[in-house]
Amino acid sequence: MEKVKILVVDDEARMRKLVKDFLIKKDYEVIEAADGQEAVDVFFEQNDISLVILDVMMPKMDGWEVLKEIRAYSRIPVIMLTAKGDERDELKGFDSGADEYISKPFSPKILVARVDALLRRSNLISEEEKIETGGIIMDKAAHTVTIEGKQIELSFKEFELLAYFMENQGIALSREKILNHVWNYDYFGDARTIDTHVKKLRSKMGDKGDYIKTIWGMGYKFEVN
Amino acid sequence: MEKVKILVVDDEARMRKLVKDFLIKKDYEVIEAADGQEAVDVFFEQNDISLVILDVMMPKMDGWEVLKEIRAYSRIPVIMLTAKGDERDELKGFDSGADEYISKPFSPKILVARVDALLRRSNLISEEEKIETGGIIMDKAAHTVTIEGKQIELSFKEFELLAYFMENQGIALSREKILNHVWNYDYFGDARTIDTHVKKLRSKMGDKGDYIKTIWGMGYKFEVN
DNA sequence: GAGTGATTTCATAATTTTGTCACATATTGC
DNA sequence: GCAATATGTGACAAAATTATGAAATCACTC
CATH class of the missing domain: 1.10.10.10 (Winged helix-like DNA-binding domain superfamily/Winged helix DNA-binding domain)
Structure with a gap:
């Protein structure tokens, strides 16, 4: 079966690697992008990305902008990685179109769990029956x-x-x-x-x-x- | 069996690609048009198009005009892609002759589901009875x-x-x-x-x-x- | 519009599940 | 063997879910 593709966008290579390693362990295919511009490009080039994990704080084009670009064309699940300070409550009121927020620092396990849950919800992963x-x-x-x-x-x-x-x-x-x-x-x-x-x-x-x-x-x- | 042909009309190449990829996955044949004029031309050239997906907002000739042109000769199913702001309710009252409206942004899955449903309704794809x-x-x-x-x-x-x-x-x-x-x-x-x-x-x-x-x-x- | 039936919502009852507690029983380390 | 700790069990209360009847809304026809 085809692997499910996940796009991980973060300007820190370390963070990308961390997330990538965990996702690969769960047999996802991971595509990386180091900034917002690259993320948008990659997203539209690769037409079969099933989920995006998006850091909010990035140079050039921040996560919110990327989200906006993506949302103009697609409803695929997006998880935002927010900085420590950002209050979740503030975000809640404001409907940005993201499906999940995870604030840094986070446990990769939780991230993977959320990814699984979102993909399951959108029926993109079927499990052994x-x-x-x-x-x-x-x-x-x-x-x-x-x-x-x-x-x-x-x-x-x-x-x-x-x-x-x-x-x-x-x-x-x-x-x-x-x-x-x-x-x-x-x-x-x-x-x-x-x-x-x-x-x-x-x-x-x-x-x-x-x-x-x-x-x-x-x-x-x-x-x- | 012959593949069912679908004409996708949108001035943004990205959007066309997104839609096309999803439709191809479901084994439809996709023909693209980048603006209203091209859409009308292609539609009458190719005489065997089974469904049209039509962006409303386009330069030169907008979706409504294209729809009118098509409707003057044909009853084939047409799905209109409307912009975010357009209220669905407003559209409801006004019988434009379109079969479905989908507002951007949309999930490609929904689009495909609607396409399937419309084609099924017009007996172009059959199912167990x-x-x-x-x-x-x-x-x-x-x-x-x-x-x-x-x-x-x-x-x-x-x-x-x-x-x-x-x-x-x-x-x-x-x-x-x-x-x-x-x-x-x-x-x-x-x-x-x-x-x-x-x-x-x-x-x-x-x-x-x-x-x-x-x-x-x-x-x-x-x-x- | 009134009338009709279909559909949806709502409030409440009935049902089932789930979590907690108290006490019994088992295991471990000394 | 004996405390100390952990698990097993049955009963019960709390919580959650579903069934049901009735009312409200909607859609359509005449």
Whole structure:
């Protein structure tokens, strides 16, 4: 399959590299531009860019101008990287046409998460629709889980949780990690709530519930056998 | 099969390229014209153009004039690209003879969706006309639905909704997805309206109403059994 | 315009899920 | 073995989502 192209615009090479490395790890294709003018040129040359990450502060042509140029022709998702000081609230009132704002400094992980979310929202990345392992079949499209031929009923969160486990087979997942992925990044509830969901999952999964192993002092791990 | 030809008229080369690339991806043949005069010339030269995408604002001869010229001889679908400011409502009252209006900036996806829809409407691209499943027969051409031999009466929206469900059997459909497909891409009403239509559909479908399953926290799914 | 049916919105009820708590149980390090 | 800490579990309250009926709005016809 064709890789999804992302245009990263920042005048600092370091920053571009940082972002690029993280995006490449997630199998995106990254195109760089070092200033606003170059960004606009590249954007219209390459006609198949799916998302733009745009630094606000740049020489020659700043991020807002670039955004304006792009928005004159296209609605593709744009993430703006704003400087530390810029209050998000100020930005909120003013509809610039950007889809997301991330203020520097940021965690590349969060950036990648937002990229994924935006692309998913615009249906540009489709994900694997079926995961099968150890007699458990998860069909994401149909939103169903079948264990040894029998379909089991899972709630939304249970489904998401099991999906996360199955996508990370054999990997120990800390509670924090689970919270960040299955719940929102901005969920600040009790981590123990995971325990409750794990309990329910295990009971609904019958024998196969044992596949969800407890890693004492750490979290959980999904493993067949 | 012959490709369907689409004429794209815009004075900005960038915009033409953007639109062209998206249409080519969907296997249309694209012919370009850079101004109104050229558009009219090309249109009458090439006699087998199936759809025209026409920018309103152009030097020499604007979109409205081109449209008038075309309409004097032909009924083929025309999509007008209007500038940001132009209020859609203003346009509505005034029957210009265009089939669709899309205001800039737009998402190329929406454009393509409209193109598909218009061509489908004018039978230039065809689709399956009958869907049959679990004792429900939907005849799209005749716009009828028969359940166990008895025809049931559905309103337009109900019909469209059921069609969408039946075309996506076994797939969980989010409310957002349903809105985008059954309503227009630019419908911004309440997603709860889907619930009401589902309720009516279910009741009109009798026993078979159970085929429309609720997926809690997500949307609906049509599934036989 | 009034009348009709389709569509949408709204308020409320019904339902389901989710999160929290308290207590039981298990694990670890000493 | 014993504290100290972490996890498992059941019950319940809180929160979120969906179903439903009715009213409001819209679109179209006569």
